[in-house]
Amino acid sequence: MPSVSGVVAAAPTPPEAALAPAHTDWLRHTLAVTGPTAVMERFQAAAAGSAVIPWGLDLDRMEEDWFLALAAPPESERAISLAGARILARRLRDAAHTNHQRALARLDTDRRCPFDLQRLPPVPPAILRLGPEDPASRAWLWAHWGTTRALRHVRALPAELDGRRRRMAELRVEFWSADWSPWQALRRLRRDWPDLTLDLRPHYGDAAAAASDTAIAHPLRTPSRQPGPPATRPTKRPRTRHG
Numbered sequence: 001m002p003s004v005s006g007v008v009a010a011a012p013t014p015p016e017a018a019l020a021p022a023h024t025d026w027l028r029h030t031l032a033v034t035g036p037t038a039v040m041e042r043f044q045a046a047a048a049g050s051a052v053i054p055w056g057l058d059l060d061r062m063e064e065d066w067f068l069a070l071a072a073p074p075e076s077e078r079a080i081s082l083a084g085a086r087i088l089a090r091r092l093r094d095a096a097h098t099n100h101q102r103a104l105a106r107l108d109t110d111r112r113c114p115f116d117l118q119r120l121p122p123v124p125p126a127i128l129r130l131g132p133e134d135p136a137s138r139a140w141l142w143a144h145w146g147t148t149r150a151l152r153h154v155r156a157l158p159a160e161l162d163g164r165r166r167r168m169a170e171l172r173v174e175f176w177s178a179d180w181s182p183w184q185a186l187r188r189l190r191r192d193w194p195d196l197t198l199d200l201r202p203h204y205g206d207a208a209a210a211a212s213d214t215a216i217a218h219p220l221r222t223p224s225r226q227p228g229p230p231a232t233r234p235t236k237r238p239r240t241r242h243g
Contacts, residue, residue, distance in 0.1 A: 026152065026176040028203045031115065033171045034161060035196035040169035043193055047171075049116025052103045053150050055137075056129040063093040114156045115173045117145055117185055146184035151175040 033043065070085035080088070127140045138148045154175040161170035181202055189198060 024149065024178045026178060027181070028174065028176050029181060030157065030172065030174050030201050030203070032160070032199040033196055034168060034199075035193070037167050037169040039193070039195045040171065043196060044114070044171055047115050047120055048111040049113050049119045050103075050107050050110035051113035051116050051118070051150065051154060052107050052110075053118050053123055053132070054104055054107055054128055055132045057096065057100055058131055059093050059097055062096060063089050066092045113154050114171065115151070115154050115175060117151055117182060120185060120189060142184075144184055144188070146182045146186070147177045147180045149178035151177055151182065 033040070035043070067085050067089035070080060070088055071082055073079050079085075121144060123137075123140065127137050130137045132149075141148050152175065154173060157172040157174055159170040159172055161168060181200060183200075186198055186200060189196070
């Protein structure tokens with residue numbers, strides 16, 4: 001069986017609604033995937049994508065939200081005229097539409113992201129139509145990926161595989177995930193790619209690193225032959241805020 005070894009963030013049993021704090025903490029991770037060269041070639045081809053989730057956007061609602069925020073800002077901030085707020089909200093809408101269309105245009109051809117969860121597995125069309133902020137969309141991401149937003153800043157890292165291990169290959173990537181490790185996605189990868197080993201490690205900063213052998217790390221470690229992620233409840237942990 002493949003394994004998800006190393007220190008991983010808590011993997012609570014998913015509730016009906018996504019477990020997402022009001023303010024998102026972005027957690028940095030490194031993931032090493034190793035296995036036979038031929039299998040790794042297939043995995044890398046399957047995992048590479050554009051890092052674009054083709055959500056449906058409610059541009060009318062977005063424009064109205066921007067207008068209200070501009071027309072009635074917090075008391076400590078200066079308001080602009082209603083006409084100015086309407087003009088700026090429309091410009092923001094147009095910019096959002098343009099950026100979204102550009103992203104969609106490269107969806108099927110761009111493979112620069114080495115670990116794209118939208119390909120492992122993709123969000124179904126019925127959920128995409130709801131948009132990224134809909135509670136059902138968040139719940140789907142939580143249930144299938146283990147996090148509530150797309151991964152950010154995904155990049156390939158130099159391989160560290162021992163050169164003496166012939167006919168073996170490794171993919172190492174770094175990424176940031178929202179509030180939790182993508183533990184549900186890893187569980188599916190373990191099932192779909194039984195010849196691979198996955199080692200996911202979150203990085204909470206120097207304070208957490210110093211405590212890695214104590215209360216934080218030990219209960220979250222997954223043995224190499226354990227059939228699934230640990231059935232632990234969410235616990236407080238040091239977090240690294242990003243963005």
